[in-house]
Amino acid sequence: MTAARAARVVVVGAGVVGLLTALECALAGHRVTVLDRGAIPNPESSSYDQHRAIRTLVPGDPDGTRRMVGAHHRWRELETVLGTAFYRRVxxxxxxxxxxxxxxxxxxxxxxxxxxxxxxxxxxxxxxxxxxxxxxxxxxxVLLARRVLRAAARWLAGHPAVALRPYCAVTAVEPESGRVVLAGGEVLGGDLVLVAAGPWGRGLVDHPVxxxxxxxxxxxxxxxxxxxxxxxxxxxxxxxxxxxxxxxxxxxxxxxxxxxxxxxxxxxxxxxxxxxxxxxxxxxxxxxxxxxxxxxxxxxxxxxxxxDPDTGGARLARVGPAVWSRAACGGTGFASAPLVAGRIVNAVTEVAA
CATH class of the missing domain: 3.30.9.10 (D-Amino Acid Oxidase, subunit A, domain 2)
Structure with a gap:
């Protein structure tokens, strides 16, 4: 069997979804570029807060509960990966x-x-x-949110397959080709692009929020x-x-x-x-x-x-062959971020196969 090639992944937005997706893609052997209009992590991101609650039970929804149990386990594993204690199991x-x-x-x-x-x-x-x-x-x-974001950014900064590019505003994302256009005119290409820029991503992709x-x-x-x-x-x-x-x-x-x-x-x-x-x-x-x-x-x-205008919650949507978009949704979105990262890694694996 031929080994999967290393794909090129571009992540727009350095909140929790963007940073965890970059981390999981790097762990899977892919090359990742993280772009943000501000610092990395960005204090203006939806997920930049002191703390967020994480629970596992979604009453009446066995599938939702199963997914959140998986997210809970991954958060515990990420403490070891990042070498930082950030999960207060109170x-x-x-x-x-x-x-x-x-x-x-x-x-x-x-x-x-x-x-x-x-x-x-x-x-x-x-x-x-x-x-x-x-x-x-x-x-x-309770997840200590700022500690999570800072630890993830440090880990990514030290990984040879990851490029962090703060203060890089994105002006356009082409869903068919995966081309990402920066404010200065530079164009980046990716096998897969994740737009997780919260409120500032609304003008980049056709994902009603x-x-x-x-x-x-x-x-x-x-x-x-x-x-x-x-x-x-x-x-x-x-x-x-x-x-x-x-x-x-x-x-x-x-x-x-x-x-x-x-x-x-x-x-x-x-x-x-x-x-x-x-x-x-x-x-x-x-x-x-x-x-x-x-x-x-x-x-x-x-x-x-x-x-999402239909569900009132977070939603991961594929908006083109090469582009995915994530609506950022407060505490629920933070707690479920490992699930989004895992889904994107699976999509990248399919591209790279």
Missing amino acids: GVVTAWPRDRVAAVVSSAADAGVPVAELDPDDLPHLGFPAGSAGVREAQAG VLRRQTMLYLRPPERLARWWRTAPAVGGLGTDGRAWAVPPGGGTLLKISSDAVCREVAAADCADEDQSPWARRLAEAGVLPDVERYTVVAARACHYTT
């Missing part, structure tokens, strides 16, 4: 109406995901919706609760409307709260003129933290991501 709790908890637990048992029911009184410093209970996934937790903006609050817990928060899990389904998340501090990060209720569709990623204080106030008053006035607000940050 568990993830999600709040559910009490009459749905039994079905969620049953779904987890069918998928082989260990969970335990949890009473809201067990997490007294978080605001569960009325009439809800928690389901805790022990084999889940919706641009969204979300405000997040970063807080410092009061001193009397510092020890409690150090071992707290990530928790979703919080607040009076059940739409919020709290990601605990640890590993040098702050406590973060976010909510779908302050997510809005926007026309452009430039939010320099938008006053974040009304959104931050709405988030602080969402009931995520029962005694929020005791916490110190360190920062309010607006982030942007793109979603």
Whole structure:
């Protein structure tokens, strides 16, 4: 059998999907060029954040659960590959109406995901919706996102088959040929091109997406609760409307709260003129933290991501014979990044066969 040749892969975007795809392609023996309009990693990327929750259970979706279990295992392996500890396995709790908890637990048992029911009184410093209970996934937790991106960039910078090219804006991608045109007129060719540039990739490929903006609050817990928060899990389904998340501090990060209720569709990623204080106030008053006035607000940050208009989530799409596109979708997109990288490696292998 003839060995597969080394393919040329061009990755547009140095967020988590772009960097992990470059890493997996390099591990598979291919040559990779990573382009980004900013630094590598890019602090303006959708995935550049302090931390992201990763869970494995997708209730009612055995295939989705199986895929996320695979992503969870790969994240653990990547700690060894990158030589960096970035996965805090503190568990993830999600709040559910009490009459749905039994079905969620049953779904987890069918998928082989260990969970335990949890009473809201067990997490007294978080605001569960009325009439809800928690389901805790022990084999889940929090990824230290910035640490992941920086470690991946360092690894790629030291690999002989990888070229990192920061501050290289891309003006066009030709889906039929895989030609990538840079702002200065330079043209790169690739056997496969992945466009994973988040909001800035919308004009490069024919992949309809919706641009969204979300405000997040970063807080410092009061001193009397510092020890409690150090071992707290990530928790979703919080607040009076059940739409919020709290990601605990640890590993040098702050406590973060976010909510779908302050997510809005926007026309452009430039939010320099938008006053974040009304959104931050709405988030602080969402009931995520029962005694929020005791916490110190360190920062309010607006982030942007793109979603598929049909599913409202992340989507990997083949937009031409040589070109793939990934819609960046916040925390879910970060957690599932190894799955995208694996799919692209398979596509490259098919090209190189």
